[in-house]
Amino acid sequence: MKQHNYQTQITWTGNQGKGTLNYKSYSRSHEILVTGKYKTIQGSSDPSFLGDPSKYNPEDLFLSSLSSCHMLWYLHLCTVHNIIVTQYVDNATGTMEESADGSGKFTQVTLYPIVTIADSNMKELAKSLHEKANQMCFIANSCNFKIHHQPSILIE
Known part of the structure; x- marks a missing residue:
């Protein structure tokens, strides 16, 4: 390894x-x-x-790390599957819960990638690759909660 x-x-x-x-x-x-x-x-x-x-702040950086890691894996997977992505924007959200003693943890993150592709015939495959990107993402694999995705695929 x-x-x-x-x-x-x-x-x-x-x-x-x-x-x-x-x-x-x-x-x-x-x-x-x-x-x-x-x-x-x-x-x-x-x-x-x-x-x-x-x-x-650390929470901003944590959320942006999840979002950017997912994006980088997603773009790689699109390349492997001959999907031409021309634009990618994610408006990720996360929830951190603070405990009574002042500690806390993230309990939920949702990525909202808006992906523009060149070929309408690839739309379903492009959408499905978000699950694979999540499985491959180093940061998501390091979390103790599920990362949710609500992707939108647009055609150029």
Whole structure:
């Protein structure tokens, strides 16, 4: 079995002079850096947890990881099946439930890919490949809940 290793660096940038003296004394701001990548991602927590709403939070990145992994597998599968995709947009949604102790977990994600293809004869196959993409997606396979899909297939 092949192994692929990944490494990121997270640097907290939110010390406002008092460190973590109390819950409101620090910013949740941080930087996400991946060696060799073009830009640093500015992160924070969700605004519900005193985060900066203009920055990406872990929940945003988790949902976008699921959506983009699915898309990349889907495009690959379309190539294998000679389906020409000319446009792909996904408006993914997710629900995270917070527990009484402050912990939480995602309980539901639905992907809503809108895929435009060139050949109307391939519409049913194009729609069915979303299930296979879900089975192949590395991120979806790492989740402990089902990822739902409600695809739309348009013809160019």
